[in-house]
Amino acid sequence: MWPYCLLRMVCAFLLSVLPISVLAMSVTFINPGKSDEIYWVTATNSMAAAADNLNVKLEVLYAERDHLRALDFARQLAARSAQNKPDYVIVSNDYGTGAEVIRILDAAHIKTFLAFSNILNPEERQRILGPRQIFKGWLGSLEPKAEEAGYLTARALIERGEMANMRSSDGKLHLLVIAGDRSTPTSLKRNEGMRRAVAEARNVLVDQEVYGEWSREKAREQSTWLYKRYPQAKLIWAGNDLMAFGAMESWAASGGKPGQDAFFSGINTSAEALQALISGRMTGLAGGHFIAGAFALVMLHDYHHGKDFQDEGLELERPMFILFSTQEAQRFQSQFSDLNFHKINFRKFSKVLNPAVKKYEFSFRQLLQQTEGRK
Known part of the structure; x- marks a missing residue:
């Protein structure tokens, strides 16, 4: 039998030399879209690539654009046994379901994160305030700057x-x-x-x-x-x-x-x-905003491994959209025509895995540039 102090030293050594990705975490994504809807399939595939990259166990539940089904999924997750509950649930506020999903999951001690569509209306905001206030398990949110997409496309038209x-x-x-x-x-x-x-x-x-x-x-x-x-x-x-x-x-x-x-x-x-x-x-x-879910996984990965994102803010709205040039459209087709995003190195965006990263950058253009020239 090893002395306790020696056992602690061995454990500390193993934790210091083993890659952090062996400390697995589980995430469920309540996808508000349809399972055959190209945007939401693309979002899911990019999340799957990020999850594989970061050694995250990802489960995806499609609500099929039925807001009641999203609430049913939340109740089902809350009712699972302790060992089968996910560590985190990513949810979108499509059709205003976000606040209720957060309430259901928080009562079951499941941590939540809003992604894609996060803005709460005044009534919801008054009821649940902000992340980590009334519902302590609501960790934060990440939203593409949607106003940018409307502006860029309208300006191009004009x-x-x-x-x-x-x-x-x-x-x-x-x-x-x-x-x-x-x-x-x-x-x-x-x-x-x-x-x-x-x-x-x-x-x-x-x-x-x-x-x-x-x-x-x-x-x-x-x-x-x-x-x-x-x-x-x-x-x-x-x-x-x-x-x-x-x-x-x-x-x-x-x-x-x-x-x-x-x-x-x-x-x-x-x-x-x-x-x-x-x-x-x-x-x-x-386009390019489908990547919000993948970047949400990067943030949760870092949080799970001890690097909280609160220093950048708990409710982030970041530029992700780009106005595609014909060359960028051709590059996207060349690199991602099969909607497989595993060639992207999502680990490089993690603050835990890359201590030199001081601020999260979420623009889609950098991902196109990262894969430029690859076959």
């Missing part, structure tokens, strides 16, 4: 409209807006960015704003009558790529040529969207 002299007889550029939904913070922030670009331009009129509920089919239907009502509108801003495609399809069905006699913008990095940008059918495309 600049292209000016170059093509798309002004109407009143001397103005006319813009149609197909937004996402009326409640999700991400949707509202993208709209704010679009409006900022319009306000800066001064010569742009928004003829009408509708909500396409992120649906290609609904946007196709809405845009059909919008074009008839506002024949002077030649710029169409959409809150995601699917709605942009619906609007492009109805324009083409009426004899128009997207990218030539009308300009369209979208948000996301689907293969179809990237190809539309490369071909010129789409004028502005912003």
Whole structure:
């Protein structure tokens, strides 16, 4: 039998020489999207790559855009036996479910982290305050700066409209807006960015704003009558790529040529969207924010191993979107056409694994640059 003091020395030595990644942690992601929805599949795949890189056990539960299912998942996780509960749960505040999920999981002593869509409405904020206040297990949040996506794509549309002299007889550029939904913070922030670009331009009129509920089919239907009502509108801003495609399809069905006699913008990095940008059918495309979940795992990894992120703030809103150039779209297609992100080294972003890292950097452009030249 080893003396206790010697045993402690051996344990301390092993902890000092073994890689920190052997200290495994488990994370469950309540994915608000559909299991066949390209954006949320892409987000999940990037998280899976980061989890493998950081030796994190990742479980993904798809709510299939049913907010009640997200709450059911939270209750199921809370009811698990102690050994089967995850160390952390990542959740999005889509459709305003975040506060209730946090409440359910906190009561079960499961730590939570908000990612992707995090902004709480005033009523929710009053009820749960901020991270680590009423609910001690709510560790923090990380949100892509969604306003940036709306701004970048709207500005690209306006600049292209000016170059093509798309002004109407009143001397103005006319813009149609197909937004996402009326409640999700991400949707509202993208709209704010679009409006900022319009306000800066001064010569742009928004003829009408509708909500396409992120649906290609609904946007196709809405845009059909919008074009008839506002024949002077030649710029169409959409809150995601699917709605942009619906609007492009109805324009083409009426004899128009997207990218030539009308300009369209979208948000996301689907293969179809990237190809539309490369071909010129789409004028502005912003994306890269799907990486928020992977970076949330980096932050939780560091927290789990003793490096709290609170020195940077508990509720982070960081630039992640980029406005894709055609070259960057081609690079994304070349490197990630199979939606496999394992070629990215997520370990280099960890403060625990890289003590020289003093501040988290989350822009998607750096990931494209990291993989440039790789086959």
